[in-house]
Amino acid sequence: MVVRRYRLAATMGAAAIVLVAGVSCGGGSVASSSSGAAAERGVAAAPGQADTLAGPAPAMAPPAEKSAPPDVPAQPIGTERSVVRNASLSLDAADVSSAVRQVRAIAQTADGLIANENEYGSSGASLTVRVPAPALDRVIDQVAALGTVTERRSQATDVTDQVVDLDARVASQQASVDRVRLLLARAESISDIASIESQLAQREGELDSLKNRLAALKGKVALSTLTISINGPNALPPPSDTPGFLSGIAAGWNSLVRVAIVAGAVLGFLLPYLPVVAIIVGIVWAIRRNRPRRATPALAGGQGGPGTEGDS
Incomplete structure (x- = not known):
């Protein structure tokens, strides 16, 4: 009996221990669930509190609409020809x-x-x-x-092609001039300023030349040229291209006139020299005339000397 009482008491004690342990686990889970719910409520309530403290959020302005480009009709390639x-x-x-x-x-x-x-x-x-x-x-x-x-x-x-090329060269040269002007504004020493101004003057001259060429070309495109020839009732007939006898005589006469003109020009060029040449020729002739003549040498077969007679 005593043993049974001990067993019953041990069984009841074990059951009590198990019951207490089960109640403790249930309370912990409930507390965990309650704390988790409270945490979730706190997190959920935080934005509301922040909104309450900060006041109502201003309404966001709608994104600014980009200004629409002007209605420019799309032009296919090759329509704008110069x-x-x-x-x-x-x-x-x-x-x-x-x-x-x-x-x-x-x-x-x-x-x-x-x-x-x-x-x-x-x-x-x-x-x-x-x-x-x-x-x-x-x-x-x-x-x-x-x-x-x-x-x-x-x-x-x-x-x-020429217009497009000149447009591109003008734009490139204009950008180059702008860069040089920016460098000139930042220059400090006199030598740098003088060097940059020289470069700027040169590039501005090239830019003006390109602009003038482009303007002249665009002017020819904008204004067409019409050459008008009006012939009246007294207009001379156009000359014939077929050569004939009279045209041959006229060509020969024109050639003769040209030869005579050339000969006259040559004679007129030489005429001032004739007196000088005449004086020189006269001096030479006078010298040769007044020069003394040399004695004629004796012939080898002439009279012999005194020694010749004694020998004979």
Whole structure:
């Protein structure tokens, strides 16, 4: 009985120990869960507290929209060509003066200008007109209507490569000038300033030359040249290219005239020397004339001396 009591007591003690251990583990897990939940609530509440302390966050400004570039139509490669156009027109007109006045009016209407004008009375006239390139064909048609067209020519030269090359060289030279100017602003010694100013003057001269060439080329592209020849009723017929008998005589006569002109020029060049030559020749002739003559030596077969007679 005593043994059973000890066993029962030990069993009850072990059960109590197990029960106490289970309660302790459950409390620890509950405490851990509670502390973990509290920590999570603290972390979650921290931003709210920070927001409360800092006040309401300002509303973020929307990102600035980039200014849209101007509507520039996309131009395919090869459409912007730089072309220099020249044309010539020859026509016969009954009234040369009237035709010249009308050509002036046509050029003025087309926003062009008269670059050169020569009028030869009623026999004819020649004009050089510069008009905007888009109006060249229209101006040619209007001038052709003033008379009877005898010759009409047109020429177009593509200078796109030259324009692009000059544009690039101008931009490069401008950047070089800007760099030299920056160096000049930072220079301190007089020698550096003098050297940099020399380089700056040289590069600015090259830049001005490139700009002038580019402007001249663009001017030729913008304004086309039209050469107009107006022949009146009294105009001389053009010379024939076929040689003939009369043309041969004329050529021979012209050659003879040229030879005579050359001979006369040579004679005129030598004429001042003739008196000098005459004086020299006269002096030489006088010296030779007044020179004494030498005695003629005795012949070998002549008379012998006294010794010759004694011997005989």
